[in-house]
Amino acid sequence: MIDLLLFGLIWGVSISFIAVALGTTWRVVGMLDFGLAGVYAVVAYTLLYVYERLQWPIWAAIALALLAGPVLQGAIYQLLYRRFLEKQKPLAVLVLLGLAVLYLCENAIALGFGSAGQLVLTERTPRLQFVGIDLSLIDAASIASLCGVVVVLQLLFRFTGIGLALRGTASNAVLASVFGVQLSRVRLAIFAMAGFLIAVPAVLSSLYEPMTPSGGFTPLLFGFAALVVASVRTGMGVVAHALAGIGLGLITGLSLLIVPSQWQLAIPFGVMLLVTAVRKNRPVQRSV
Amino acid sequence: MNFYLGILSYAGIYGMLAMSFTLVHGTAGMFTIAHAAFFGLGAYASAMLDKLLPPELMVLGMAFGTLFAAACAVAVAAIALRERGQYLMLVTFSVQIIFSVALLNLAFTGGDNGVGEVAPLQLGPWRVKGQIAAVLVVWALAGGMFVLLRYVERSNLGRALRAIREDEYAVEALGADVFAAKLFAFVVSAALAGFAGAVFAHYSSYINPASFSFEAAILVVTISVLGGQYSLSGALVGAVIVIWLPQLIGFIGIASEKVAAVTQLIYAAIIIAVLFLRPSGIVGESIRRFPKPPAASPKPPGVS
Numbered sequence: 303m304i305d306l307l308l309f310g311l312i313w314g315v316s317i318s319f320i321a322v323a324l325g326t327t328w329r330v331v332g333m334l335d336f337g338l339a340g341v342y343a344v345v346a347y348t349l350l351y352v353y354e355r356l357q358w359p360i361w362a363a364i365a366l367a368l369l370a371g372p373v374l375q376g377a378i379y380q381l382l383y384r385r386f387l388e389k390q391k392p393l394a395v396l397v398l399l400g401l402a403v404l405y406l407c408e409n410a411i412a413l414g415f416g417s418a419g420q421l422v423l424t425e426r427t428p429r430l431q432f433v434g435i436d437l438s439l440i441d442a443a444s445i446a447s448l449c450g451v452v453v454v455l456q457l458l459f460r461f462t463g464i465g466l467a468l469r470g471t472a473s474n475a476v477l478a479s480v481f482g483v484q485l486s487r488v489r490l491a492i493f494a495m496a497g498f499l500i501a502v503p504a505v506l507s508s509l510y511e512p513m514t515p516s517g518g519f520t521p522l523l524f525g526f527a528a529l530v531v532a533s534v535r536t537g538m539g540v541v542a543h544a545l546a547g548i549g550l551g552l553i554t555g556l557s558l559l560i561v562p563s564q565w566q567l568a569i570p571f572g573v574m575l576l577v578t579a580v581r582k583n584r585p586v587q588r589s590v
Numbered sequence: 591m592n593f594y595l596g597i598l599s600y601a602g603i604y605g606m607l608a609m610s611f612t613l614v615h616g617t618a619g620m621f622t623i624a625h626a627a628f629f630g631l632g633a634y635a636s637a638m639l640d641k642l643l644p645p646e647l648m649v650l651g652m653a654f655g656t657l658f659a660a661a662c663a664v665a666v667a668a669i670a671l672r673e674r675g676q677y678l679m680l681v682t683f684s685v686q687i688i689f690s691v692a693l694l695n696l697a698f699t700g701g702d703n704g705v706g707e708v709a710p711l712q713l714g715p716w717r718v719k720g721q722i723a724a725v726l727v728v729w730a731l732a733g734g735m736f737v738l739l740r741y742v743e744r745s746n747l748g749r750a751l752r753a754i755r756e757d758e759y760a761v762e763a764l765g766a767d768v769f770a771a772k773l774f775a776f777v778v779s780a781a782l783a784g785f786a787g788a789v790f791a792h793y794s795s796y797i798n799p800a801s802f803s804f805e806a807a808i809l810v811v812t813i814s815v816l817g818g819q820y821s822l823s824g825a826l827v828g829a830v831i832v833i834w835l836p837q838l839i840g841f842i843g844i845a846s847e848k849v850a851a852v853t854q855l856i857y858a859a860i861i862i863a864v865l866f867l868r869p870s871g872i873v874g875e876s877i878r879r880f881p882k883p884p885a886a887s888p889k890p891p892g893v894s
Contacts, residue, residue, distance in 0.1 A: 334676075382862065385866070386865070392621075393621065393676055393679065394615070394621035394679070395865060395869070397621070397679070398811060398815060398861055398865065399861075399862065399865060401808055401811075401858075401861075402857075402858040402859075402861040402862045402865075403858070404858075405808075405854050405855065405857060405858035406855060406858040406859070406862075408854070409851040409852070409854045409855040409858070410855065412851040413848060413851050413852070413855070417851075523687065526683075527684075530680055562695070564691075564694065564695050565691060565695055567687060567691050568687070568688045568691040568692065571683075571684040571687045571688050572684075572688065574680070574684050575669070575681065575684045575685075575688070578669060578677070578680060578681055578684070579669045
């Protein structure tokens, strides 16, 4: 039971990062960016390549992989998304564009590295005892990094100029631009931020799980479900998205008691359908 | 089995599937990601009933597959069409994922192995023998679906659906029943996808979950975007190109284990290129958005 809860919690942490990345992008630019799963895969393979093949120290490889997320996502925005967002293309077009980016990243990696699962760290990581629970160092780092990121984002959105600009754009982009907010910079900032947020779980999971080119897609689906379940209507919803991610992770972990593991992917989407059917307000509504 | 005829038949079947998607997305402007699920529902229902029926009654099995997909679409629509906007996409996305997981894990659908030994196409007492006959039957069915959907597109209902696509609030303000029109488009589209699935099952003689996965759902969207999201003929053109593409890649000497990755890479590049260069697809919209203004009537003699 404790093991399942712990598994659910750690899985929930990954989902939370992704839900926050999807949620902030959705709130500010109105795009459900499936391309983030491609960025997740690129970050994970960057870590693998730099650590395994270039033989960099692990801390340097992690730093470079974390940097790869925002840089790649910013570049994708500048090269692909910007034109479509400026022309206010419908959601269907933006979703398709994101899926195309996902397929490009996944398949380029599959051609370069093969489709078989690959491990970064083959040795066992140090373990910690916390209130009688056996945690790995990576588990503890995952929980601590989520708490840190949520606090930093809350402070950023509430007390800084860029945070105000992001919230203003999320509320009313036209009005924000009238008041001098440069929308292209705000969008670049939010995509880079999402790139970093997706890079964190990519790096952490790569340290204890074999990675595959399509390894980012399942976490992204869970993150998407958490985004809908959180159903944020005002503000940036960082805490709500994080809590929804943790909640879905715990439900998925505990569901293993009664549901076979191969049904795991259906659990968050079952919850999502239920929430969608029951709630009065539209999920992921953008009105502020 | 003639390779080219096989490809042509599959292009016809996927063309039917893409045309059904065009009705709901291109004509009515409703973005759904569950078309592979409805395709699968039709295929599985028809293939499983096929085991219970004599071959002469195969048409009944195919009709059941079609109606089963339509009935499931009504259930999905009950949740998805309650609100506007991205609601439909979210619900159909969930349905597609749950359907894919269920197909893989349910014992009575054969799990990962799928359903084999599905009887080949038979229309009443006439069994479709030979590949040329199969190609002709598949494309005749695709032609029939094209004519039917063309008729719907040009009817008052089709005009109402296109108007809903442009601005459903305005259409509602004019007194039209937007919900009923959207429900019609969604359910008929799902039924036609189910019918295409039934044809697919009997043509292939074997079905498995891979043909109805999330990737298959994206394949339908790719066909539609490539050929033309708003055009029925575009759906057929897109299907021919997309079904031929992996075979062409196989011909240029790429290692067989890399064909799938290269194909998906090319699909992705095509989607991006089409969205950038020609958002309306290769064919574009097949119906003028507005009717031509009436020609000015000639002035009667003697009037200056």
